[in-house]
Amino acid sequence: MEQGSCALWGRDPALRGAGIPCSMGQGSRSPWGRGPVLHGARVPCSVGWGCCAPWGGDPVHHGAGACQALPAPPRAFHHDRQSQLCQLLPWTQHSPHVQLQKNTHYDLYQKKDYLQECIAAEGASYRGTRAVTEKGIPCQHWQATTPHDHRFLPSPRNGLEENYCRNPDRDKRGPWCYTMDPDVRHQSCGIKKCEDAVCMSCNGEDYRGFVDRTESGAECQRWDLQHPHNWGQGAVCPGERRYGLVGAERRALGHPCGAPAHAHPAADAVAFEQCGRRDERLQRKGRIVGGQPGNSPWTVSIRNRAGVHFCGGSLVKEQWVISTRQCFSSCDADLSGYEVQLGTLFKDPGPEDPDKQAIPIVRIVCGPSESHLVLLKLARPAVLNKRVALICLPPERYVVPAQTVCEIAGWGETGGTADGSVLNVAQLPVLSNEECNAALRGRVKESELCTAPLRVGVGACEGDYGGPLACFTHDCWVLEGVITPSRVCARTDQPALFIRTSLYVDWIHKVMKMI
Known part of the structure; x- marks a missing residue:
């Protein structure tokens, strides 16, 4: 999840959030990230437990005591901490006609796939907003059939929107798009893998980036959770130790807290x-x-x-x-x-x-x-x-x-x-x-x-x-x-x-x- 304290306000009246009573299970792993907030119909919810909506499947909201299908998969929901209301929303802070405003009373949870500008594995889940190829050619809209006709037409659930780079056929080279150049049918977008998009010094003890997957592609467990791995640590000093959690494996990557790293000239300096x-x-x-x-x-x-x-x-x-x-x-x-x-x-x-x-x-x-x-x-x-x-x-x-x-x-x-x-x-x-x-x-x-x-x-x-x-x-x-x-x-x-x-x-x- 990615988190922040803001509100996302839809400028277009056609953009409406569907309210749900939410209950997010403690310790659950989620593709969501806390961040800014968006507005629509609001209903009681309890953030901190696993949502009643099946995030990986068809979204639902409660009405007249029954669950009803939402028109599109949710990409975010926001939580009003004062009124304990929240709602599912079909857009993120990067969507058109959406304005981001800071507000300490709200938490916004957004799917990480829509925020990250790097990819995991071949990038089939990438939902970023890059819209040019690695050679700088603008991408053709997926709903358009000119200058290149194609079979990958958009739907509410396949992520083929606007002219953003996507990987609907799981190409090993990562996300790509049809181009606006009549002489170049399609081209890779050259989006870096997350592990290649950051640089570290020494053993990475000062790393404060946002990579959240291991080398094998497994999603990292949140540091403040003890599930699925009870790692027995409480408060951890900044820079103390970091673990890549793959199955039952734990691999220490850093120095003990306070030990001088090789990048520092002397212990007194740190x-x-x-x-x-x-x-x-x-x-x-x-x-x-x-x-x-x-x-x-x-x-x-x-x-x-x-x-x-x-x-x-x-x-x-x-x-x-x-x-x-x-x-x-x-x-x-x-x-x-x-x-x-x-x-x-x-x-x-x-x-x-x-x-x-x-x-x-x-x-x-x-x-x-x-x-x-x-x-x-x-x-x-x-x-x-x-x-x-x-x-x-x-x-x-x-x-x-x-x-x-x-x-x-x-x-x-x-x-x-x-x-x-x-x-x-x-x-x-x-x-x-x-x-x-x-x-x-x-x-x-x-x-x-x-x-x-x-x-x-x-x-x-x-x-x-x-x-x-x-x-x-x-x-x-x-x-x-x-x-x-x-x-x-x-x-x-x-x-x-x-x-x-x-x-x-x-x-x-x-x-x-x-x-």
Whole structure:
């Protein structure tokens, strides 16, 4: 699937989307990709499970309790995240008379065959828009019989539309077309195979392209799924490892996370290029309630106009901090004069502190209402170094295994248990939601994550809110939770609740990309 946060609006009134109740099975493999959105009749649906329409066969929609055939196979559907409505659509963002508009409230799923400009195998499934041959001759429309008469006439289901290159006879040379040159009947379009359309350096550890098939043509499994192959990995550091999944085979292609690639001149040059890394030599002993002073280079101090610390946050991109909604009066709060401070261990660093970075906040973006998250855009990118680093985001909907020991960090109240003038760090073991529900009498939501209570009284308090619950996974620190306000600090008889970040990773990426 290919995904984005946009809407595709059909300018031609003849272009209409057919609405369906959708339900896409979790873990299902699909030729669809998330992307922009298109509009037509809308009906309730639930995106995230396998669609009631058989994508590989005749499309259907529900009407009067029965399934009815649609006039043409769907090429896309879009999902309105607010109203939970979606619809099948017979066009994509590349179709005539269609306009693409960005919109954070929509997800568009489009068939990859209609978006890719390279081919797999002989390209029989290619549905791109190339319309000239490899020699530059314009292609003849498939419905036309001049200048060349032919037998490959278009139908709603064979993909022979406009004058686009196609391969209806599975020619080994790939997609071709009849040409507009009376002296040249047909010619190959010279479309590259996907594996030849990209280039890599070294072992490909820095590759960020879109090839999604192995050398043998097998479709790759999504990284955020454990089906059909349960590969046992959770959050994976950028560049850590990549697998080509062919049958039961797994082949590692990259370096361990953080190992210097041959393309880099020295290890120092890459030590802090990736998220979730810190210099453990800076870790010290000391305390949050029951905590110890330590090094958390992605934890930021959010300050009001008077320069007073009031909440924490986590640096997820050089110009973006994530925190909690409860730290701010509203989603339209005037934050002029507010700033974040990074790179210092001190709650009130002096002006001579060489590591301190103070950056104004220029925008606040509230997340979905149930998330209680906010993203803060900074006036300029933070400078990454040994004291300022990004924390990794987890895979979408990732669940942290129970008993994973994670860290909270902040400059909040310590209740006299620690030095309140420095950044304090404490460790807490993750509790499964089943165990947490038993302890809290079923009050835990899917959007929440629990840590077990400790008899010594360790936990977050006022001033820590918005800060990270960071878990060390596959050699990376990952932002699995965000600290939220609680009635009592560091309770010894009840689990602590955090916002589960993985449920909102898609929203986080969209906001950072679009704003």
